[in-house]
Amino acid sequence: MNKSLLRQVQKEARNHDTKAIASLLEKEDFHSVAECINVLGSDRLVVFTSLNGEKQAKIALALNYRSKRSILPQLPDKTIVSFLQLSDEDDAADILQFVSDEHRNAILEKLQDEKRKRIETLVKYHPETAGGLMDMNFIVVKPDFNLQDIAEKIDRYTIREKKTPLIVATRDDGTIIGYVPYRNLILTSPDSLVKDITRSLPLISAQTKKRKLLHLLSRRKLEVIGVTDTKDQLLGIIHVSDLAQLIESETTDNLLQFAGVSREEDMLDPASVAVKNRYMWLIVNLGTAFLAAFVVSRFENTIAQMAILASFMPIVAGMGGNAGTQSLAVVIRGIALGELAWTNGRRIILKEAVAGFFNGLITAAVTIPIVWWFTKDLGIALVLGSAMIINLVVAGFFGAMIPLSLKFFKIDPAVASTVFVTTATDVFGFFAFLGLATVVLL
Template structure:
């Protein structure tokens, strides 16, 4: 064996070892391991797995790798993998593929898959239609339990998610009720489905917003809910694991948007994309920072006389910003969780103003006292004190009104809300403090 052959041998041994290790793992873990590798290497590894396994792994890979793979794998392989995926996962994966490639793939797929996926591709991503799967067990009201049992047995897909409930539809496909597997196990099989089923079954419509669905699951502790179209026809199933993804996604989005991020940035996002995401809001923030600077600049004369006033700007502004951030966080989160009804925001506003006044008095007095001791001027102390109290009230007002206002104009209450609140507390705080100080100090000639 010459040197070159030996080298190839070593490489292929390493590859085999790696492959054997991967084959022992859960698809989610394989995906996690693969996502850091080169695309060519991922393709090479996936070639060694069966269609069903590749379908499971693909489902768990990040969107951009899914897209790359579906664009670059052999077309006949793709057309064998897609039918092994859940329709919702397949639709998600195909959603980013180029239109020409999508057409090519669809042409190769069996008809029943094309229809399911095409329908799903049409629903907006953040609605029930966008997160549901279209595979759902259903039997007819007119069947006997024995016939229903046979229908369930025939269902090829034996997955846990489908086995949860058996939905009951009429001849027109409209949702009529739900059967439990237990009923098939223990009830008299000669009974009609319509006699045994629970006919009060909650469903969600295909256009329902995903955040709303998450709140329903959380409130009523469902594990799955059927999805119906506008005519009451059963079209899909949302399970609580879909909802878990939605909830994490929405929480991440809210947290990020509050500080001017895209809502979709991750630690793994390449820095170029991160810079592109972050710069716009930083530039908007720059505008508001200059607004605050301009307010300060109006008091140049006062500052030339009493330069120490500058030292108090970060105290008045910063504390206001912090109090505002506290109020804002409570309000944004409560809005997301559906805890504030349309007519309740006034009560929240009143409460936050009370907190602002009380905390403002405590903080204001403390600040005033320390300032007096530090600078030896009770007038300065009084001015800082009053400016602080008023700015805390401004913080409370903006912390409630900014997100409530954004929602009223149908914008995400989280969107850049923290930048807006900070602008208010900076501008109001600086203006109040410096104008009170100018008045007091000029009058009293200290």
């Protein structure tokens, strides 16, 4: 959508001129309209409700998380019902997660029995589990079905549901054999049976969390995944091609958590919301900063006698903080993908500490000649280089140890690690630098 049209929409939204908004957006496709609504602030609801019902239903699914959160809870039940009637079951479940339990039950009662039962199955599961991500677009065939049997079943399903299903083969007791790719139907001979053209179907529990699901996808090249209940009966299907948004969402969540920002925070929210979401971590960070300041205060006499030391303290802190963040990023990624746990953590902690030592040697080799030339004092240069080596070892050690420890205590390492790693590198870095200066130079 061009900027000129967006400005016009914003202007009419402020005037609450719904007819003008509808006219402006009449020829725009629903993805463009969704993008427009996503960048609006408090005017989102006005623009959304200016559109006709069918367009609203399509746009509702294309909105981002924050737009859905601000718009859907404010819509009347009958509007939500119309969305669900026009949506697939998995999309309907996605919409209902933004509706209160009280309204959700009233909405579901107004749907057809079969569709209601399917949606109720989906909404039982958290939206970030396999059960919340699956769809129920599949048919079940038996191993001795021929191509004609399959074709008839596909035709009946397609006429009823207006979409093409995945073909899943099961035994009489419900045991899942696999699935039949459509290319196999096309390339095989007419007298072939299901058991001859079935491919293995990877299975996961409906309670599987999205991180474990993404870990599975990172290790295996898959097209579809079957989702089962506690009795290993098939509940639904996850198409890997549909998970791009999930991967983007997970990456965004990790980035926000790493920075100490809530996923709930919207760029267009008022300042009060940003303050509410951020102040606690800033206070925690303030407390840890006082700890570093306390360490520096213990060397007040050293700094007073050699004031030039103060000018090099940011180098020690900055190098340690950057090295710690590098270790932290690698370890948190490993934890998220299920590759790291406390059981194999010792080796990782040692590896990061050793890497920190050698990186410290390299950076010290660069730093010492520069500081010597700058200060004409080899002692200061050697103290700074030594402190840098020590601090990069500390950064590697704590950059690996802290997230693993937090994971062991069931605390999300992406949320809490940064503050503690930065504190460790500041405290140990200043202590090493000023302590060595006190011993060697004074």
